[in-house]
Amino acid sequence: MSVDVKKISREGDWLEQSIIVLKGIGEKMLERFARRSLYTLNDLLFHLPIKYQDKTRIVPISSLRIGDSALVKGELIQCKTHFLRRAVLTCEINDGSGVISLRFFHFNKQQAAGLARALEQGKWLKCFGEIKRGRQSLEITHPEYRIVDQDQTIQVEETLTPIYPTTEGLSQLALRNAIRQVIEHLKQQVQQIETQPPNELVQDFLPPLIREDLQLPPLPEALIYLHAPPPDCPVFELIEGNDPYRQSLVFEELLAHQLSMKRAYQRQTQHYAYPLTKSTQSYSTEFLKQLPFQLTGAQSRVVADIASDISRSHPMQRLVQGDVGSGKTVVAALAALYTIENRFQAALMAPTELLAEQHRDNFQHWLEPLGLNVAWLSGKSKARQRKEALLSIADGSAQLIVGTHALFQDEVEFHQLGLVIIDEQHRFGVHQRLSLIQKGKKIHIDAEPQSNSNSKIKKDHQLKKVFYPHQLIMTATPIPRTLAMTAYADLDCSIIDELPPGRTPVETVVLSEQRRDDILQRVHQACLSGRQAYWVCTLIDESEVLQCQAAEQTYELLCRQLSDLPIGLVHGRMKPDEKKAVMQSFKRGEILLLIATTVIEVGVDVPNASLMIIENAERLGLSQLHQLRGRVGRGSQSSVCVLMYGSPLSKNGKARLMTLRETNDGFEVARKDLALRGPGEVLGTRQTGLAEMKIADIIRDQHLIPEVNALAQTLINDYPEVVEPIINRWIGKKMDYQNV
Ligand code: ADP
Ligand code: MG
Numbered sequence: 251m252s253v254d255v256k257k258i259s260r261e262g263d264w265l266e267q268s269i270i271v272l273k274g275i276g277e278k279m280l281e282r283f284a285r286r287s288l289y290t291l292n293d294l295l296f297h298l299p300i301k302y303q304d305k306t307r308i309v310p311i312s313s314l315r316i317g318d319s320a321l322v323k324g325e326l327i328q329c330k331t332h333f334l335r336r337a338v339l340t341c342e343i344n345d346g347s348g349v350i351s352l353r354f355f356h357f358n359k360q361q362a363a364g365l366a367r368a369l370e371q372g373k374w375l376k377c378f379g380e381i382k383r384g385r386q387s388l389e390i391t392h393p394e395y396r397i398v399d400q401d402q403t404i405q406v407e408e409t410l411t412p413i414y415p416t417t418e419g420l421s422q423l424a425l426r427n428a429i430r431q432v433i434e435h436l437k438q439q440v441q442q443i444e445t446q447p448p449n450e451l452v453q454d455f456l457p458p459l460i461r462e463d464l465q466l467p468p469l470p471e472a473l474i475y476l477h478a479p480p481p482d483c484p485v486f487e488l489i490e491g492n493d494p495y496r497q498s499l500v501f502e503e504l505l506a507h508q509l510s511m512k513r514a515y516q517r518q519t520q521h522y523a524y525p526l527t528k529s530t531q532s533y534s535t536e537f538l539k540q541l542p543f544q545l546t547g548a549q550s551r552v553v554a555d556i557a558s559d560i561s562r563s564h565p566m567q568r569l570v571q572g573d574v575g576s577g578k579t580v581v582a583a584l585a586a587l588y589t590i591e592n593r594f595q596a597a598l599m600a601p602t603e604l605l606a607e608q609h610r611d612n613f614q615h616w617l618e619p620l621g622l623n624v625a626w627l628s629g630k631s632k633a634r635q636r637k638e639a640l641l642s643i644a645d646g647s648a649q650l651i652v653g654t655h656a657l658f659q660d661e662v663e664f665h666q667l668g669l670v671i672i673d674e675q676h677r678f679g680v681h682q683r684l685s686l687i688q689k690g691k692k693i694h695i696d697a698e699p700q701s702n703s704n705s706k707i708k709k710d711h712q713l714k715k716v717f718y719p720h721q722l723i724m725t726a727t728p729i730p731r732t733l734a735m736t737a738y739a740d741l742d743c744s745i746i747d748e749l750p751p752g753r754t755p756v757e758t759v760v761l762s763e764q765r766r767d768d769i770l771q772r773v774h775q776a777c778l779s780g781r782q783a784y785w786v787c788t789l790i791d792e793s794e795v796l797q798c799q800a801a802e803q804t805y806e807l808l809c810r811q812l813s814d815l816p817i818g819l820v821h822g823r824m825k826p827d828e829k830k831a832v833m834q835s836f837k838r839g840e841i842l843l844l845i846a847t848t849v850i851e852v853g854v855d856v857p858n859a860s861l862m863i864i865e866n867a868e869r870l871g872l873s874q875l876h877q878l879r880g881r882v883g884r885g886s887q888s889s890v891c892v893l894m895y896g897s898p899l900s901k902n903g904k905a906r907l908m909t910l911r912e913t914n915d916g917f918e919v920a921r922k923d924l925a926l927r928g929p930g931e932v933l934g935t936r937q938t939g940l941a942e943m944k945i946a947d948i949i950r951d952q953h954l955i956p957e958v959n960a961l962a963q964t965l966i967n968d969y970p971e972v973v974e975p976i977i978n979r980w981i982g983k984k985m986d987y988q989n990v
Pocket of ligand 2: 578
């Protein structure tokens, strides 16, 4: 009998008790559990296994499958130690049905020798580990093992062994031991209080009608099942994450995220914004007149969405998704002009210097003929220019402000910011977006308070109104609809699903580096016949310095090899003036071949360029390659993109290159990218919340999303009191989107 007097109290909200009430948990453990934000019994209960090990049965060696983790028992038939860089001990065990090898690596001879003495031929071994393909037979590296008697009935576990997400210093054993106590307690309670609805034990925030309607099992039952799966449960389903209990909790977790984002959205809609309506001074009409083309149907539709949003007295929160080259910039320009017509400023923020510069040039070209001023702010602006820009932003003489992250620095003070436009949002964190919006915040005091209010507090409330700018967010990473429902639940979405007319799709060719000379000849001929080309240098290393060096070297090499061509070089470490000069002479057609780093990935727009070579394309991600490729195919002539790869080409690398060869469609590319890299990577920092879900997997579980989405709305409308508890349970207070 344990002398430990610790006990879980049954009184009150038992799940709110500290985990210190559990056996085996003292001050030191408390601190370790805290590293995973596990403080209360409730936290433990919702700390769900990420996978399971099956130690419930001994598997005959002949029926083992590669990739499974399994328990085997057999006789040691040989044991050898050899020395590579480390000592390696290999032994084989035979259970009558087959033979499997076990391999142990050691740093020194003594350890290996010690183990070799223990593992004598003829002894029987029980071991557990992941089955891999070995050189001659199947093998397990570093199995858990125990020496047993041949005839001894082997003790196996009664249930699947849960594997929990853990962290350094916090062992599976400690977690399992703690969680088992909570589950045991919960089981007892369920049995004892049979007369009471089990929902009382772990508070179920979902209204009973809804749970029944969706056929979700009772919460305590699902939790017990997942932490301690019964011996007869369908093992395979559980391991694959497809069983109904797990799915019901996945459903709740997705729901919590959806609620959190929808609530953030709703809070914004309760803010005020200045309505921007049609005005007599119509810059936008003039702008459209001078454009050398007509808007596409999709562009007009999205512009109409925006116009309707900003005419309301709540801030717009609209995301425009459109593939590379779909013409998002013109849409942004129109939104900016509507704002300026209403005597407000618009600010456009872009993630890279080069893209911001392109926008600045474009917008100057479009807006200055209308008598409007464009201010420019970047981290690299010189002190004097910066001062001038800041002044024109503060006194309102600049109507449009273009820049990089420099826009939300402290010294920047807007005169009247009506609209914030963010290009390529996946490159920014949500913090950066929100800090720009905070900058545009204006507190408006009503001159004539309503006289009929008698409470002072109420009066103060009415006096003060906070106004926020409208927000327009643009992205060239279009994602499938169900995913957008989750990832962008805090935004309204419009899609530009049509490319400007007259584009010919880019033909993509995948070639080995060994064909470099051929490629060089082709580029040479194409340029001599008046076409323009990009030559993009990549590096695995993210370091900008190294990337630029690589581009410089390629530049020198190509200058020598193609000495009769005008060649230019652009990379991120050049001075802004130099960069600008090179880009402009490329635009004017004076430079025919432009050597570049991936800085040209976003935004660069030179319609005459129709050839792109990407060196070591296998090093880049799918969406990055798609973006790069989007730099060509902007004019009317047919374009080619050559993806050059170095060998060996990994399986994943090959999959990426083949996808690009097969499709030009950004949605298709995004779908593939999600499958290969997962949502956390693809959607960028903004979506860390989604990437860190406990048990839901947004790709595997996307079939649940439409239902989750609908239910989230129902809860917000009809059961607002459960919203907060559900968010807190799954996301916790600190991760909630409202606080970022
Ligand atoms: P992205 O959506 O990738 O930001 P851009 O706004 O840079 O695309 O537009 C790509 C190119 O298409 C630019 O040269 C732009 O002038 C041109 N463009 C945009 N809209 C149209 C249109 N409706 N008709 C013809 N060309 C257009
Ligand atoms: Mg763009």
